[in-house]
Amino acid sequence: MKSSIYIALDFETKDEALDFLNQNELHEVPVKVGMQLFYKEGPSFIQSLKEKGHPIFLDLKLHDIPNTVYHAMKSLASLEVDLVNVHASGGLEMMKAAKEGLEDTCGKQASKLIAVTQLTSTSEEVLSNELLINQPMDQVVRSYAQMAQKAGLDGVVSSVWEAQLIKESCGESFVTVTPGIRLINDATQDQKRIATPEQASHSDFLVMGRSITTSRNPKKAYEQALKEWKHEYRQTTH
Numbered sequence: 001m002k003s004s005i006y007i008a009l010d011f012e013t014k015d016e017a018l019d020f021l022n023q024n025e026l027h028e029v030p031v032k033v034g035m036q037l038f039y040k041e042g043p044s045f046i047q048s049l050k051e052k053g054h055p056i057f058l059d060l061k062l063h064d065i066p067n068t069v070y071h072a073m074k075s076l077a078s079l080e081v082d083l084v085n086v087h088a089s090g091g092l093e094m095m096k097a098a099k100e101g102l103e104d105t106c107g108k109q110a111s112k113l114i115a116v117t118q119l120t121s122t123s124e125e126v127l128s129n130e131l132l133i134n135q136p137m138d139q140v141v142r143s144y145a146q147m148a149q150k151a152g153l154d155g156v157v158s159s160v161w162e163a164q165l166i167k168e169s170c171g172e173s174f175v176t177v178t179p180g181i182r183l184i185n186d187a188t189q190d191q192k193r194i195a196t197p198e199q200a201s202h203s204d205f206l207v208m209g210r211s212i213t214t215s216r217n218p219k220k221a222y223e224q225a226l227k228e229w230k231h232e233y234r235q236t237t238h
């Protein structure tokens with residue numbers, strides 16, 4: 001898997017999403033399909049994106065009892081997307097079941113499986129006051145990442161600010177996928193742990209939605225993000 005930026009296709013309909021990609025000449029770019037579009041358009045939309053050559057991250061964040069997640073992953077496995085995910089807070093047994101569901105259907109060719117550690121919309125305050133987790137965010141994210149690794153997963157979703165710690169704890173090949181990315185001066189909106197592409201030197205993949213999709217020039221915004229990120233990537237790895 002080459003490192004890249006997944007554009008979050010958070011649109012109401014497949015027509016809106018496909019028009020967006022066509023009109024902005026974003027051909028074959030990696031895309032992320034989340035609950036909004038998948039619940040409305042279903043597997044046939046994934047198929048049409050695949051036919052157009054887009055690498056796909058299917059971001060459904062499964063979180064249920066192990067047996068349910070096992071069977072749900074068996075269904076998702078047949079879509080043969082690049083990345084699928086679960087919530088790490090579902091626990092070790094649930095994550096193992098997710099992995100088994102994928103592999104029982106597609107063997108080692110199955111989609112890569114990652115786990116959300118803590119949503120990028122969760123702040124330190126929410127973590128302790130609402131979720132009642134009385135540890136610092138980076139420690140919680142690190143523990144969840146280690147648990148995901150123990151369950152046999154390929155990586156995790158976190159904010160940019162925990163990616164280095166994850167690499168140090170789980171190794172360079174453990175994949176870090178980071179949403180909550182904003183170009184400079186863009187609105188934070190509901191995100192709390194945000195960063196610019198330039199700050200994302202320890203991320204293998206970025207996820208960017210509104211900074212690109214609501215930009216006046218989405219293609220330019222996408223190319224700018226890639227340039228800023230790759231510049232940083234080159235400086236830290238070569």
Ligand SMILES: O=c1ccn([C@@H]2O[C@H](COP(=O)(O)O)[C@@H](O)[C@H]2O)c(=O)[nH]1
Pocket residue numbers: 008010034059116118119120121157158179180181191207208209210211
């Ligand atoms: O922790 C997480 C996990 C997933 N997401 C998803 O990424 C995009 C981000 O969209 P923006 O418009 O760039 O804020 C969105 O689809 C989320 O569901 C996340 O933001 N944080």
